[in-house]
Amino acid sequence: MTSETSIPIAGEGSRRRRFAAGARRWALGPPGIDRLTLAHCVHSAAEAFFTISMAGSIFFSVSPDAARPRVLLFLVVTLAPFLVMAPLIGPFVDRVRGGLVGTMTATFVARCCLALLLAENLRSLLLFPLAFGILVMAKTYTVTRNALVPSLVADEQDLVAANARLSRTATIVGGLAAAIALAAYSGTSGAWTLRIGAVVYAAGAITAWRVRPIARLLEPVGADAFVELVQPDVTGAVRDMVALRASIGFALFHFGFSLRVAGDPAWVIGAVILANGTGGFVGTVVSPYLRRTMSERSMFTAALVGAATAMLVAGVAFGRVTLVGAVFVLGLAVSVGRRALDATIQRQAPHARRGQVYAGIETWLELAWVSAACLAVAVRVAPWIGVLALAGFLAVVSIAHIRNRVGLRLLRPVVSAPLCDRLLMRAETLADHHFPDEAVVVALAALRECEIQGCDTGISSTERRVLLDEIDSISPERAEQVIAEVRSHVMHRH
């Protein structure tokens, strides 16, 4: 064998290794986040087995109206941990070293045990507490996973990309797992599908335990982070995301019941769940392109208006195809909204890119999901009525969002107007958006600018000092009075 024949083999092996490394990096991300991505993929796969196994549960044999009170009870019970968790999750993340990884691992262990118990009780009333136990653990996992991401990326600019990769890869794996789970269910039973799912949960516990933060120690959230978080863009993005998450929680439980009442077979409900997942996946794929062409607020506008329109069409022309299409669009909208929220926090609240903050936001999002699900179960209406109600809700949220955007645009400077006029307009806009303290400060700045231009104002420096001393507790009505007084002086100078 000549030396020339050995070189191509070495080169080919090197190319294969580079290709494999590149594929691994595309799928799992750089070192650090790759282990969390792997754990999330296992979670997604296990949840697919759990979901498919429910097709063999007693839920599809009892009458929906008889099951409704029991489901509502356990949804309310599911609410309780999140109500408790919401104010405590930040300090917990801040103070307990290793708490996040431990919690995430514990959710896998708990779900493994619950799945094994559920496999023996799929056809009994214990289905309800066990299935909702798995739901609570899954929601807790989501909160801790979101809190871990900032400590696993070396560069904070990678947060949006990291979250998108997590979602994209896990959705692909979840889809493949669902196909395997369906085959297992068809060949065996719901109980055996669940037992396989329990094994996957156990594997998830191992992968979760191997996650280790690589970045700096968790830094406490300072005052600058809180200031950034209350900016109109950030609060608006969180509010819009809460509405989207509530919508999907309502949709899944409403259709789960109303379609059963109407007599639709289980596969239709499966199609609705699949449409939501597919929409979410498509959202992670298109979001990077959307970010290149539009702002985060425009992404939210598109998501809200698109979801409202799809629901309206499905409500007016109700059928299985339009329903599945509308849920696909809703899943897409939720996914796009999530990427837009991540991008908003990354850009507008750089000091708030901490695990504690993400954990807090995610807890409120899960609370919205569960609360909306409770409403869906409590109200017994036909599927098309629920769709129209959802369309109405999303339309109202869209209008509020657009109105807020117009208001925020007014905050942008109108360069041609004099500075004191622009400051006064800004003060009025801040007051309209319920920021009385900022409005008064800006109004006083407008007054100062007016004095520099030579106008004679009637507010003494003592009065201004008193106003600034009271600024933390100033009421909206007092702010309006101050602004009106400043306006009279500014207008008078003309």
Next chain:
Amino acid sequence: MFVVTCLAGCNGGDEGRPATVSAPPVVDASAYSAVLAPFLPASDGDERPVVWITQLGAEPISLDDQVDMIAEVETTHDLRFVDDPEAAVDDDRGELRDDGLLLGIGKIRDESPHTVRVEVFSHQQRVRAELVTLAVDANGWRVDGREIVDSEDLVVDE
């Protein structure tokens, strides 16, 4: 008020009454399972026939009783409860889903005679209704009599 009236009646007329009065039997899942038994189609072992159950009248069978009834015949029949009989009908074919049988069951009377109305719909026999009388003994509930009556609740759209 009912309890008070009952006690006053007992106080006034204790002479000649038995020392103990047996409590009325509890109408539970076992009673409804006894009602169902004569109407269930034959099971050939591999395929479990689908039986749709809807409740006649306003008072539904409780979730616990439904689960017990399903478990009672789990190995031989696939019981499925629906709130509305139309949910058991395939809109495209106009027939019962999964080639099943639809049974409408009323509320079993708590007092003797323990009668209950049962209406049966299958695409072959259309609708027939029976008034079933139950009796209870040490072995549990059993069917004591069946009487053909006019159908009232399950209506077939021709």
